[in-house]
Amino acid sequence: MAVFLDQQKPRLKNELPVVPLRDTVVFPSSMVPITVGRPKVKLGLDDTWAADRLAVFVAQKNPRIENPAPNDIYSVGTVGLIRRLWKVDNEYNLAVEGLARVYLKEFTQIDPYLAVRAEEIPELSQKTEETEALFRNTLNKIKRYGELGGILTLESSIHIFSTDDPNQLVNIITASIDLKTADKQQILEMVDTKTRLERLSELLTREIRILEISSKIDTETQERVGKVTKEAILREKMKSIEKELGEDDDTREITEFRNKIKQAGMPEEVKTKADRELSRLAKMSSYNPESSYIRTYLEWLVDLPWKIIDKKTADVDMAAKILDEDHYGLPKIKERILEYLAVHKLVGKIKGPILCFYGPPGVGKTSIGKSIARALDRKFVRVSLGGIHDEAEIRGHRKTYVGALPGRIIQGIKNAATKNPVFMLDEIDKIGTDFRGDPSSALLEALDPEQNNVFSDHYLEVPYDLSDVMFITTANILDTIPPALRDRLEVINFPGYTEEEKFHIAKKFLIPKQLTAHGLSTKNVAISDAAIKEIISRYTREAGVRQLERELAAIFRKVAKKVASNKKHKKIRISPKLIHTYLGPHKFSKAIAEEKDEIGMATGISVTPAGGEILFVEVTLMPGKGNLILTGQLGDVMKESAQAALSYVKSRAKILGIPENFSAKIDIHIHVPEGAVPKEGPSAGIAITTTLVSALTKIPVRKEVGMTGEVTLRGRVLEIGGVKEKVLAAHRAGLTTIILPKANSKDLEDIPRNVRRDLQFILAEHMDEVLKVALTRPLPKENKTDDKTSKKGKQDRHFPLPQIVQ
Numbered sequence: 001m002a003v004f005l006d007q008q009k010p011r012l013k014n015e016l017p018v019v020p021l022r023d024t025v026v027f028p029s030s031m032v033p034i035t036v037g038r039p040k041v042k043l044g045l046d047d048t049w050a051a052d053r054l055a056v057f058v059a060q061k062n063p064r065i066e067n068p069a070p071n072d073i074y075s076v077g078t079v080g081l082i083r084r085l086w087k088v089d090n091e092y093n094l095a096v097e098g099l100a101r102v103y104l105k106e107f108t109q110i111d112p113y114l115a116v117r118a119e120e121i122p123e124l125s126q127k128t129e130e131t132e133a134l135f136r137n138t139l140n141k142i143k144r145y146g147e148l149g150g151i152l153t154l155e156s157s158i159h160i161f162s163t164d165d166p167n168q169l170v171n172i173i174t175a176s177i178d179l180k181t182a183d184k185q186q187i188l189e190m191v192d193t194k195t196r197l198e199r200l201s202e203l204l205t206r207e208i209r210i211l212e213i214s215s216k217i218d219t220e221t222q223e224r225v226g227k228v229t230k231e232a233i234l235r236e237k238m239k240s241i242e243k244e245l246g247e248d249d250d251t252r253e254i255t256e257f258r259n260k261i262k263q264a265g266m267p268e269e270v271k272t273k274a275d276r277e278l279s280r281l282a283k284m285s286s287y288n289p290e291s292s293y294i295r296t297y298l299e300w301l302v303d304l305p306w307k308i309i310d311k312k313t314a315d316v317d318m319a320a321k322i323l324d325e326d327h328y329g330l331p332k333i334k335e336r337i338l339e340y341l342a343v344h345k346l347v348g349k350i351k352g353p354i355l356c357f358y359g360p361p362g363v364g365k366t367s368i369g370k371s372i373a374r375a376l377d378r379k380f381v382r383v384s385l386g387g388i389h390d391e392a393e394i395r396g397h398r399k400t401y402v403g404a405l406p407g408r409i410i411q412g413i414k415n416a417a418t419k420n421p422v423f424m425l426d427e428i429d430k431i432g433t434d435f436r437g438d439p440s441s442a443l444l445e446a447l448d449p450e451q452n453n454v455f456s457d458h459y460l461e462v463p464y465d466l467s468d469v470m471f472i473t474t475a476n477i478l479d480t481i482p483p484a485l486r487d488r489l490e491v492i493n494f495p496g497y498t499e500e501e502k503f504h505i506a507k508k509f510l511i512p513k514q515l516t517a518h519g520l521s522t523k524n525v526a527i528s529d530a531a532i533k534e535i536i537s538r539y540t541r542e543a544g545v546r547q548l549e550r551e552l553a554a555i556f557r558k559v560a561k562k563v564a565s566n567k568k569h570k571k572i573r574i575s576p577k578l579i580h581t582y583l584g585p586h587k588f589s590k591a592i593a594e595e596k597d598e599i600g601m602a603t604g605i606s607v608t609p610a611g612g613e614i615l616f617v618e619v620t621l622m623p624g625k626g627n628l629i630l631t632g633q634l635g636d637v638m639k640e641s642a643q644a645a646l647s648y649v650k651s652r653a654k655i656l657g658i659p660e661n662f663s664a665k666i667d668i669h670i671h672v673p674e675g676a677v678p679k680e681g682p683s684a685g686i687a688i689t690t691t692l693v694s695a696l697t698k699i700p701v702r703k704e705v706g707m708t709g710e711v712t713l714r715g716r717v718l719e720i721g722g723v724k725e726k727v728l729a730a731h732r733a734g735l736t737t738i739i740l741p742k743a744n745s746k747d748l749e750d751i752p753r754n755v756r757r758d759l760q761f762i763l764a765e766h767m768d769e770v771l772k773v774a775l776t777r778p779l780p781k782e783n784k785t786d787d788k789t790s791k792k793g794k795q796d797r798h799f800p801l802p803q804i805v806q
Contacts, residue, residue, distance in 0.1 A: 014117055015108050015109075015115050015116070015117055016048070016054055016055055016056050016079065016115065016116060016117075016118055017044030017045070017047060017048050017055045017056070017113055017114065017115050018044070018055070018056050018058060018073070018077075018104075018107075018113070018114035018115060018116050019034070019036065019041055019044065019045070019055050019056065019057045019058070019080075020038075020041065020058060020059075020060050020068045020072075020073050020114070021034065021057055021058065021059050021060065022059075022060055022063035023059070023063050023181050024057075024059060024181070025059050025078075025174075025175075025181060025184040025185055025188055026057040026077070026078040026080055026096060026098045026175075027078060027098050027101075027171040027172075027174060027175040027184075027188065028078060028098045028099055028100055028101060028123075028168075028171050029098060029159075029168055029171050029172060029175075030097070030098045030171065030172065030175040031083070031095060031096070031097050031098075032057075032080075032095075032096050032097075032098065032175070033093070033094070033095060033096075034057070034093075034094040034096055035091055035092070035093055035094070036091065036092040036094065037090065037091045037092075038066070038067070040067060040111075040112060040113045040114075041113060042092055043112050043113045044113035044114070044115070045082070045085065045092055045094070047113075048082065049082060049085055053081055053082040053083075054079060054080070054081055054082075054099075055079070055080060055082065056077045056078070056079055056080075056102060056104065056116055056118055057077055057078050057079075057080045057096060057098075058073050058074055058076070058077025058078070058104065059073070059074050059077070059181055059184075059185055060072055060073050060074075061073065061074060063181075068114075069110075070104075070107045070110075070114070073104075074185055074189070075103065075104050075189075076101060076102070076103060076104070076121070076185070076188055076189040077101075077102060077104060077118075077188075078098045078099070078100065078101055078102065078188070079098075079099045079100050079102050079118065079120075080096040080097060080098050080099060081096070081097045081099055082094055082095070082096055083095045083096065083097050098171075098175075100120045100121070100123075101120070101121040101123075101188060102118035102119060102120050102121060103118065103119045103121060104116045104118060105117050105118060105119050121191060123165075123167045123168075124167075124191075124193065127166070128194075130194060131166055131193055131194050131197060134166075134194065134197035134198060134201060135166050135169065135197065137201060138169065138170075138173070138197055138200060138201055138204065139160070139161065139169075141201060141204040141205065141208060142160060142173055142177075142204060144208055145177065145204060145207060145208055145211070148208060148211035148212060148215060149211060149215070150177060150178075150207065150208075150211055151177070151178060152176055152177065153176070156172065156176040159172050160172050160173060160176070166193050166196075166197055167193055167196065169197075170187060170193075170196045170197060170200050173200060173204075174187050174188075174200060177204075177207065178207075179203060179207075183203055186199065187199055187200060187203075232285065253295075254278065254281065254282045257278050257281075257298055257302065258278060260302040261274045261275065261278065261298075261301075261302060264301070264302050264304075264306050264307075265306045265307035266301070266306045267306070267463075269462060269463070270301065270306070270462045270463075273301075273461070273462050274298060274301050274302070277294050277297060277298055277301075278298060280294060281294045281295060281298070293399065297399065297459075300406060300410075300414070300459070300460065301460070301462075303414055304410070304413065304414055304464070305413065305414075305416070305417055305418050305419045306419070307419065308417065308418050308419055309418060309419050309420050309468060310376075310377060310378045310379065310418050310420055310421075315345075315375075316338055316341055316342050316345065318375060319337075319338060319341050319372075319375035319376070320334070320338055322371055322374050322375040323337065323338075323368070323371050323372075323375065326367065326368070326370075326371040326374075326509075327364055327367070327368055327371065328501060328504045328505045328508055328509070329497070329501045329504070329505075330364070330368075330494070332750075333368070333492055333494065336492055337355075337368070337372060337492075340355065341372075341375065341376070344470075353488060353489060353490035354447045354449075354471045354472070354473060354488055354489050354490065355471075355472050355473070355489070355490055355492060356428070356472075356473045356474070356475060356486075356489035356490065356491045356492065357369070357472065357473070357474045357475075357492055357494055358474075358475050358476075358478055358491050358492065358493050358494060359476070359493060359494025359495060359496075359543070360476060360494075360496055360542075360543035360544060360608075360611035360725070361476060361543075361544055361546065362542060362543065362544020362545055362546035362547075363494045363495070363496060363497065363543060363544040363545075364494065364544070365474040365494050366382065366424065366426060366474060369382070369422060369424040369472045369474070372422055372470075372472070373421070373422035376422065376470070378418070378420060378421055378422050378470070379416040379417070379418050379421040379422070380421065380422050380424070381412040381413070381415065381416045381421045381422070381423045381424065382424045382426055383408045383409070383412050383423070383424070383425055383426065384426045384427055385408075385425055385426060385427050385428055385430065385431050385439070386426070386427035386430040386431075387430060387432065388431050388432065388439050389431075389432040389433065389439070390437060390439065391437030391438060391439050391441065391442045392407065392437070392458065393407060393408055393439060394407045394408060394409060394439045394442035394443060394446070395407045395442040395456075395457055395458050396410060396457040396458040396459035396460070397458060397459055398458045398459065399459060399461070404459055405459060406457050406459040406460060407442070407457055407458070407459070409423075409446055409455070409457070409466070410457045410459070410460065410464065413464070413466075413469070419465070419468050419469075420468035420469060420470070421469060421470070422470045422472065423469045423470065423471050423472070424471075424472045424473070424474065425443070425471065425472070425473045425474070426473075426474050427474065427475070427476070428443075428473040428474065428475050428481060428485075429475035429476055429477045429478065429480045429481050430476075430480070431443075438482075440481075440482045440484075440485050441482075441484075443485060444484060444485060444488070446466055446471070447471055447473075447485070447488050447489075448488055449467065452465075452466040452467055452469075453465045453466065453467040473489060478491065493724075495543075495611075495724040495725050495728065495750070496542075496543025496544065496611040496612060496724075496725055496728050496729075497543065497544065497545060497728075498728060498731065498752050498754065498755050499533070499536050499537060499731075499732065500752070500754050501752070502536050502540075502545055502548060503529070503532055503533060503536060505545055505548075506532050506535075506536070506545070506548060506552065507529075507532065510545065510548065510549050510552055511527060511532075511552060513549075514549070514552045514553050514556050515556065517553070517556075518553070518556040518557060518559070518560045519560060520556060520559060520560060520563065523571065524559070524563050524571065524572065525556070525559050525563075525571065525572045525573075525574065526571060526572070526573050526574065527555075527573075527574040528573070528574065528575050528576070530575065530576050531574050531575055531576050531578070531579050534576040534579050535548065535551050535552070535555075535579060535583070536548060537588070538579075538586040538587065538588055538589075539551050539579075539583055539586065539587050539588065540587075540588070541587075541588045541732065542611065543611025543612065543725065543728070544611070551583060554582065554583060555574065555579070555582045555583065558582050559572055559574070594616075594703040595703065596703055597700035597701060597702055597703050597776050598700055598701060598703070599694055599695060599698055599699065599700045599701075600618060600619040600620060600621075600691055600694050600695035601616060601617065601618050601619075601691060601694070601701060602616070602617050602687045602688075602690045602691040602694065602701045602705075602707065602774065603615075603616055603617075603687070603701075603703075603705065603706045603707070603733075603735065604616070604617055604683075604684045604687030604688075604706070604707060604708060605683075605706050605707065605708040605726040605727075605729060605730050605738070606679070606681065606683065606684065606708070606726070607721070607722030607725045607726055607729075611725050611728070611729065612722065612725035612726045612727070612728055612729025612730070613729050614706060614729055614730060614733045614735070615672055615673070615674070615679065615684070615687075616672070616673050617670065617671075617672055617684060617687045617688050617691045618670070618671045618672070618673065618691065619668065619669065619670050619671075619688075619691045619692055619694070619695040620668075620669045620671070620695070621666045621667075621668060621669075621695055621696070622666060622667045622669065623665065623666060623667070624665070624666055624667025625664070625665075625667065626663040626664055626665075626666070626667070627667040627668070628642070628643065628646055628667075628668050628670070629667060629668065629669040629670070630642055630670050630671075631669070631670075631671045631672075631675065632671050632672035632673065632674070632675050632679060633672075633675055633677060633678045633679060634672060634679055634680070635678060635679060635680030635681070636680075637680055637681055637682055638672075638679055638680055638681060638682070638684060640682075641681075641682045641684060641685045641688060641710065641711070642670050642688050644685065644711060644712065644713055645685055645688040645689040645692055645711055646663075646668065646692060647713055648689060648711060648712075648713055648714075648715055648767065649689065649692050649693060649696065650663060651713070652715070656693055656696075656697065656771075656779055657697055657779050657780030658693075658696045658697060662696060668692070668695075670688060670691070670692075672684070682710040682718075682720070683708045683709060683710055683720040683721075683722075684708070685709060685710045685711035686707050686708070686709040686710075686711050686717055686739065686764075686767065686770050687707050687708070688711075689711050689767055689770070690707065690770060690771060690774045690775070693771060693775070693779075694775060697775075697779060697780065699775045699776060699777055699779065700775070700776045701774055701775060701776070702737070702773075702774060702775070702776055704734075704735055704736045704737055705735065705737045705738075705739060705773065705774050706730040706733070706735040706737070706738050706739070707738070707739035707740075707770065707774065708720055708723075708726050708738075708739070708740065708741075709739070709740065709741040709744075709764070709770075710741075711767055715766050715767040715768065716765065716766060716767075717741045717742070717764050717765055717766060717767065717769075717770065718741055718743070719741045719743035719744055720741060720744065723740065723744050723747035723748075723750070723751075724747065724750045724751060727751050727755065727759070728751075728755065730759070731755050731758060731759060735759070736758070736759060736760060737759070737760045737761075737762060737773065738759055738760070738761050738762065739761075739762045739764055739770055739773060739774065740761060740762070740763055740764070741763070741764065741765075742763040742764060742765045744763070745763050748761060
């Protein structure tokens with residue numbers, strides 16, 4: 001509290017002790033209570049109390065500093081007269097009367113306490129019309145401040161409204177109201193009266209706005225509390241009335257919950273838990289926040305299908321018919337699914353592996369899951385796991401969390417409203433792991449037939465039987481699936497489609513679907529077979545059929561526009577010529593293989609999550625010192641494959657007709673184009689080796705040959721994966737000869753007949769066989785002094801006849 005005085009100021013002496021203050025600013029014409037506990041400051045107070053009782057009271061810049069130096073305090077303070085001083089528990093309690101504002105001109109003493117030579121700031125109150133207006137405006141604002149509940153004592157109010165001195169008004173108001181120390185110090189330091197009034201007016205405006213907002217919040221809170229209280233009283237009265245009328249003590253809601261729990265068919269353990277939660281809800285006031293959490297929990301328990309099962313058994317013949325209706329081709333996949341369904345029909349419940357459909361996007365993995373559900377006459381539930389990083393997304397959040405809900409699996413079961421749906425976990429390879437847990441670990445329990453009959457969701461806190469659920473998963477990449485989870489899956493590979501398969505899929509499925517989607521029919525439009533093949537070969541380059549469907553949709557949108565704008569139109573016949581009009585220039589050439597044989601360039605074949613792709617390997621030789629330069633965003637395995645290829649070429653330089661010391665004079669640059677795309681894997685080994693030999697011997701590589709296989713330092717060609725996808729990509733690219741490792745001969749059975757008919761397969765065990773086929777002419781003969789064997793013998797040893805499969 002500040003008490004304002006009008007006594008005459010004592011004269012200032014040359015040197016005064018300094019009292020640093022924490023978060024306090026003393027103004028003239030004010031009485032301020034101050035507590036001092038710092039030893040150095042108390043020494044100064046002892047000296048001045050014994051003399052004239054005057055000291056300079058000045059605020060610290062940083063209140064946390066225990067022993068402030070001259071630089072740690074402001075340069076403007078207030079000379080104060082110590083009216084009273086009394087000691088309590090090693091502290092001095094002061095009653096200080098502010099006398100005058102002063103500049104701290106020069107510190108005359110640092111120890112044992114701060115002392116300063118001060119110069120008084122004159123209080124020049126120049127009365128003008130502008131200052132008078134500001135004076136009156138300030139009085140109005142302080143009045144409004146008091147009306148809104150701002151802290152202002154009666155004594156302060158009397159002094160404020162009785163003074164006619166603008167500077168004294170500023171001092172009294174600033175000392176009385178609750179402002180930040182920096183704001184008070186700023187006003188203390190100002191000399192010009194008009195400036196001080198303007199700044200004080202700004203601060204009062206801010207404080208008034210804060211008080212108005214606070215008053216509004218208080219009013220709204222009181223109204224809200226009053227409404228809740230009123231509702232609570234009325235509810236209690238309603239309960240009393242119901243009791244007097246002889247009605248049951250439970251409310252209608254409690255009764256409904258009790259009936260649902262009885263009818264839900266819950267296991268005894270779950271029923272006990274539900275009854276216990278219902279009893280808690282019945283005893284709880286409805287306005288208790290916890291009641292809404294219990295109510296939500298009970299709704300989940302009673303809504304889950306504890307005993308509802310689709311009892312229709314699988315009809316294998318009908319399932320085969322449905323699969324053929326919904327999907328073209330995929331004979332091996334359909335056969336495996338029918339075997340699965342047959343066992344399910346005979347046993348009634350399968351405890352075998354979970355099916356995992358693996359393949360590039362757009363090949364029908366998700367849609368075939370829907371077909372399985374249709375064949376079994378079950379509900380279909382699909383949950384996308386792509387991008388999930390939190391285990392709680394699978395297993396649910398615990399009830400202690402605000403807004404907690406069960407995980408995706410329990411939510412899917414509830415939405416299906418049956419205990420045995422076909423449940424597809426899509427994009428299982430795209431689950432992430434971070435500090436929130438490992439979602440894949442939560443899936444282990446759900447997908448393990450030996451333990452998913454007691455699946456525990458964190459939210460439910462009771463076991464739920466998932467053994468009747470038919471789980472199916474899908475993935476684009478197997479490498480990112482954790483080993484423990486992959487071990488529970490039976491992987492069924494979905495390779496890309498051939499152009500012939502895409503043609504039939506377009507005719508049988510995509511075109512009728514798009515005609516219906518665009519309000520057209522075969523009466524409005526007809527598309528020729530040649531036009532379909534033109535779209536497939538010149539406007540799409542993919543393993544699946546999604547892009548093909550988008551291109552067909554683009555055509556039918558334009559046709560629909562013509563039909564809608566011309567009621568008397570003739571039937572539109574779409575030919576290959578019209579395709580260019582509808583879809584624009586060709587996006588792909590019919591064949592993307594090289595147009596001529598090239599030195600230092602070979603065509604490799606790779607497999608990606610989107611299917612097979614061809615890739616070119618280029619080698620350039622430059623004068624240098626034997627450095628190997630690798631570019632094209634190659635992964636570690638591919639870089640090591642390039643190093644192995646170079647080592648093999650160096651070790652057989654004589655046999656290959658290359659100077660033995662070739663690497664000492666040249667740098668070798670190996671580049672795989674499309675540098676923005678990362679590339680990885682060992683299967684480009686024979687392509688890199690062939691390119692190196694071609695560049696060093698100046699013999700071109702045949703343009704129609706594509707190759708894939710890992711190479712060892714001894715030149716052996718090792719088995720690789722993804723053969724079908726790679727062969728389909730080579731066929732799409734227009735290659736006619738494919739070099740594969742001999743160990744992959746078994747994989748040729750999976751290649752469609754129409755593709756095998758167009759290709760020649762070379763099965764190689766050694767790089768000599770690869771070079772025999774890949775290069776346009778034989779290598780230079782080796783030095784006769786190195787081997788005395790016959791000419792025929794040399795050819796047999798270095799170039800054994802490769803196995804050709806037509």
